Amino acid sequence: MPAKKAKKATKKAAKRKSASAVKYSYDFGQKTDGSSKLRELLGGKGANLAEMARIGLPVPPGFTITTEVCTYFYDNGRQYPKTLEKEVKASVAQIEKEVGKKLGADKNPLLLSVRSGARESMPGMMDTILNLGLNDKTVKALASESGNEAFAYDCYRRFIQMYGDVVMGVQAVNENDHCPFEACLEKLREEAGVELDNELTADDLKELIKRYKAIIKKRTGTAFPQDAYEQLWGSVGAVFSSWQNERAILYRQKYGIPAAWGTAVNVQAMVFGNMGDDCATGVAFTRDPANGEKVFYGEYLINAQGEDVVAGIRTPNAIAQLQEEMPKAHADLEAVRKKLEKHFKDMQDFEFTVENGKLWMLQTRNGKRTGLAAVRIAVELVKEKLIDQKTALKKIPADSISSLLVAVFDPAAVKKAKVLTTGLPAGPGAAAGKICFTAPDAEAVAAQGGHAILCRVETTPEDLRGMIAADGILTSRGGVSSHAALVARQMNKVCVCGASEVVIDYGSNTLTIGDKVFKNGDDISIDGTTGEIFAGAVDTAPSEVDQVLNGKLKAEDSYTFQMYDQVMKWADKHRKLGVRTNADSPDQAASAIAYGAEGIGLCRTEHMFFEGDRITFMRQMILASDEAERRKALKKLLPFQRKDFSGLFKAMGGLPVTVRLLDPPLHEFLPHDESSKRELANSLGVDVDVISNRVHALHEANPMLGHRGCRLGISYPEITEMQARAIFEAAAACYKLKKPIKVIPEVMIPLVGFADELKNQVAVVHRVAAEVMQKKKVEFKYLVGTMIEVPRGALTADEIAETAEFFSFGTNDLTQTGLGMSRDDAGSFLGKYKDLDILPQNPFASIDATGVGQLVEIGAQKGRSTKKNLKLGICGEHGGDPASIKFFNDVGLDYVSCSPPRVPVARLAAAQAALK
């Protein structure tokens, strides 16, 4: 879907471009062109800066270069539209007018920041330039005007460092290389005999600036530019270019953000949180982003620039402390907090700077939050009457309901385990695993199927792959708005951050807490809900929701359950799609019912043939030389199957149960290695050659496209007969229970591509049903339908619907055949396809709406053209994927079916789909 959207956006942009006067730069400040409605064009940051300016919040003036320029930039060999330069000059002039300073002027020089801002926030993925406009002359003006020479030269050296790195590409050459600027800075600190950067004198900094310039000249052959406009265009180009850096690409892949969206660039007058002790900079949330609680939450640093907070170099103070240190600023912030929530009607995550006691707002956006927090905030915003039920449903990413269902640490085990220390709870949940000090370590552990806890002093965007791979993240430094906390929040990853008693030493690869020393690979457990850290792997227990559903905890004792229950009730009120489950056993069925499943959409009968004696009889059936022998073996399987269905029917208590007849090719049931073949030969009393020959004869070049599905039932109608008999006899028995269960079995014929295939099998099913009803002297209803899982089935659905009483789209196989792509084999190239943006989403996880979805649409439309009320469902993996559920809702299916733990997600996603 995003790909489609992206395309539309691009087309729209193309259309706009064709108009004679396209506006590429939008001002904000006293003159404000944009608003939060122009998010696609201005990016999130730019749109909200404009919006804040509109509602009277203190925003330093600036302008936003639109995302269309980014698209143009990449479509035209990194050139800009011709009219851009003129617009930028006008926008700069507007800032100059509003602040009374001038870019590059020797007196009152205007300093600018240049920041990225995509439609969706991509924190830390792209580049930023601060203090732009400084040069050898303007720095002197800044020094004299601020009366703080050290501050001015610190600004200048920071600017040169950033510009040198980001724009001019002066970076560490390899892993062993230090960042040349950092190395240089370290050396100067040593020479000056100071520990912290802010202890350096103006003269130290002047020396540093000289050395920085020399590094740039040496590494690039070019001097650091003194012209402010040259600096501006260099910075704008660097930010646009960073849209396609590796980190940004990886991030977009994970979150399904299309490359075609592009980023906007925000150019804004600088304000300084580092001009002295009446200055500060901070990040705050209107509510707790980890658990959703309604508390003012955030952190700040006195006398610092913004990136110092996020980078975690100095551990910031909690926002409450500001009340003591700067009561006026704190009061202003509280007022802003209230105004923001009232206006944006959602939890906001904002950045601010206090410059000489005056509060400036640098950004606001809907705050990223954990799944738990998303649910809690939505539920409580409704209670507070800020939003209504429908809005609340839309605000909760459907997947986040899963975070209410994840395991917690077992209370009994926690009692026994010793709490080593406590950090900031930044990502709720329980995680236990092996200590990994580097991202590659964590990836390696995960690749082996193990659990990793990534332990870092602080994380950086370079750690992203490792954070994805790990079960949990632990940092010793950095607050709740540090990179670790921020990313963990977005990924719903268990995270404890800023655990200051934890000492991580990369040199010795040890993690020390008090006198306890842990090595790489040792087990550790972290509770992201409480912030507690335990030695060893602590046992887990079902979530509170599960405990309530299983009667082990009372609903009134669990706020988590109450929120879950509230959201599910809202969802059920609004959704149109039914939600069923894929289940093959009574246990699974019971669990799904507890989660709200309204029936079984797919019971795979083949799983039933592997246990105990069954596999032996199954193999006898496959090895039979004629129908009579086959029937003999099938007769032995019948009672097992009947018992299976009986169990399922009872567990479902009259809810619909769709049973798919035998689907996989027969060779899947035979042994393939020599010793198993010999064993089977012995047990069946035949020569091992008989087995080998049959295995050989049944071998298939492409089993996915082979002798399976209804093709089996057509070749061996006695199999269909046995299965139908088992279903109907089990149903008949349910009707004869003391408390009869009125089962209406739905018999599903797999892999139908030709109407006559279905006719053939339906005839067998009807015959057996009639026989069973007569023999058992009971009348019951039943349906016979089919899976639509090969393209021909969808394309001839009108013919097939003449016989079918329902369709269930088997989107797994429909994806494999529709794309000509084997799920088992696609791993060898799908990675490359993601890298190249050819297939940004895994089509087996989220439905390929354009291609496979077209087949579903055609199938649904043609099927209903024959039978207006044909029941339509879907039972592939996609049945539990929110984006796919939206698609299925939109094409008018009746229900989705998914695995039991995805049922709550599906209920919520279905409601969201209905509301959109």
Add this chain to the structure above:
Amino acid sequence: MPAKKAKKATKKAAKRKSASAVKYSYDFGQKTDGSSKLRELLGGKGANLAEMARIGLPVPPGFTITTEVCTYFYDNGRQYPKTLEKEVKASVAQIEKEVGKKLGADKNPLLLSVRSGARESMPGMMDTILNLGLNDKTVKALASESGNEAFAYDCYRRFIQMYGDVVMGVQAVNENDHCPFEACLEKLREEAGVELDNELTADDLKELIKRYKAIIKKRTGTAFPQDAYEQLWGSVGAVFSSWQNERAILYRQKYGIPAAWGTAVNVQAMVFGNMGDDCATGVAFTRDPANGEKVFYGEYLINAQGEDVVAGIRTPNAIAQLQEEMPKAHADLEAVRKKLEKHFKDMQDFEFTVENGKLWMLQTRNGKRTGLAAVRIAVELVKEKLIDQKTALKKIPADSISSLLVAVFDPAAVKKAKVLTTGLPAGPGAAAGKICFTAPDAEAVAAQGGHAILCRVETTPEDLRGMIAADGILTSRGGVSSHAALVARQMNKVCVCGASEVVIDYGSNTLTIGDKVFKNGDDISIDGTTGEIFAGAVDTAPSEVDQVLNGKLKAEDSYTFQMYDQVMKWADKHRKLGVRTNADSPDQAASAIAYGAEGIGLCRTEHMFFEGDRITFMRQMILASDEAERRKALKKLLPFQRKDFSGLFKAMGGLPVTVRLLDPPLHEFLPHDESSKRELANSLGVDVDVISNRVHALHEANPMLGHRGCRLGISYPEITEMQARAIFEAAAACYKLKKPIKVIPEVMIPLVGFADELKNQVAVVHRVAAEVMQKKKVEFKYLVGTMIEVPRGALTADEIAETAEFFSFGTNDLTQTGLGMSRDDAGSFLGKYKDLDILPQNPFASIDATGVGQLVEIGAQKGRSTKKNLKLGICGEHGGDPASIKFFNDVGLDYVSCSPPRVPVARLAAAQAALK
């Protein structure tokens, strides 16, 4: 397509049935209801009997029960429509009126024949009853009225025998069992001391009838029925039932006749060719059906019933002899012959009876003919101005042009070989193979890939499977209208029949000609064009057409070539579709050009990687551990590929050449058995484990849906680069020849499902093209396009067409993915699907128009919605199949591409498609 037609027909019938008064019985004779236009309803025989009656030919009166009754019969548990009985009674009454006789009457009893008659002729496949109406009383009347008691009782015993067999099911119980009636007849002949049936006296026959009745009573428990109407309904039911006998089903499968068509039943007043020596019965063709020559052609027997001629029990006389024996009848026949051709405007195959000197016509139909005859007759009918060019084109089954291209015996070899004897040339062509005396023997030889010559005294429908399997058919008895000749004609099978000097002894399994004795499995050669039989396997030579095309024979010396050339010229004038060929080598290309190919539609480059050193370099490439190593191996492959393309471009002399880039998964190029792996390891100087690991790593569960096609080129762009370079460098060299060849290469990217896949590969191709042009200092045009061979490609063709300059539908893979059916694995169930009529045609041979065809239509329409003049072709196996070609013509493709020998067939089929 036939299945679709059948469906339409059934729907039409259903519509007709819903009308209040549906007519189920159509009279012919003095009162004639039907005509040749009602073929669907009355079957071929019934429609033409009506037509002959209409144009004044002498037809014994009768009526036709429609094919709708057959459909009704099978849809309603073998019941008839309610109104049928009344209609049949009225029709019988009409016959009684016209001939002045009465069914079942003691005096002047009316005797009837009951024959099947489907829309398409299915000779000998269904049952027939003659002399119906005879019983113990009416036989006496017939005896006295005909003045020939032996004749009357012979008719009666024939009727009892047929009725007992066909209606009452008295048949041989197993292979060793004799037909009980035949055994009984043989015994009586012995007792009477006579050799031939017609030597039996009336008393002998009365005794025989007694014994026949006893057999029936004993075998069935029921007496032979005396009531004429009971006999009639029994016979009608038996004929309808025979529509679903095994023979008929098999025949329909071979010829793609849908079961849903049903048969009509013709009931007709008997006329007798066996009432005495002024009586005769015969079968004739208005032209020679074996070679198409314009001669009166046929055979007859004096004093015999019709089935005697076809069954081959007595060898009949050539029609010319009738001029001497019955000059009047011969003259009448000649007149009929002329009238028939003039009226039906085609070669007719007709049956006649002379009863007491008077000629009666019993059937006429367009005569089945060999491919050679079909061409000749069509060409000559145009010369005679009976039909026009377009009609001629439509009359030649497209496949029959192949019979002009089959090998003939090498004249030099024929000179050396000894002609053992000569039979009747009944199916032109040369066949050499092993003598097989039974159908199963022939099937076994063919199954082993050998060549079989089925040698029978005479063939029966039971031999059908063997006749299909054999390369040639040789019979010692029976004329050109015998079963063998008739079936061979229809199948374009080499056939020599009625070779009376050949003695076949099933007991000793020997075939004797003079003093030469051949055993089962000995080699023999037959020339179906001359009728000659040779010992041993005689060498073959190219057809006359090929000899002319290769300059080894002059066109004016070959009438065969002249006919071929004429038909091809007509075809080229009318067809809209271009015809290209699938060729990978200059040889294949040259041969295809000689057959009229207009370009290469598919050059598969993978075939080029197997010879000599190439496979070694290919394997080096696959085993390479990084891009640099891969490029090293590719560099070695480049000169080979360039040479290949250069050869092709030169052979095609500027005609378009479509080159498909590497398609199959890489594991296809690696060895799989241990010793080959070791060998490769040695030759590459690596450990065998390296090879084994790579083979293991590349193994795929479903290679058809795996890492292949453009997925390879995307993963390893250097492969695409090398292939593109080879193509363009070869093209550049062609432009620099002394006589430059202006090659316009068409580069084809396989297996595209996503527009971005194509974009990715096209970028590589364009880059390489520019490089080559610059380096070689030559400008040339080229196209880049794609194969549409996965459903998603067709469904998103509008997006793909933005980049593609042409589409070629890869209907092989599109069939596999569209139906979810692997060509390699479908063999295990397609047989059953044919038997059950679920899939009457092999979808890999003839396109599944409803399903896969829909994808082609969607792809074509969407592709052209983006690019109006997008060039569209098809390069799957279906490109040489006439029914598929018609489909491709109708959906508006620009060309088909097929293997070289199918090019003439495709040209003709394309013309027919354009004319329809």
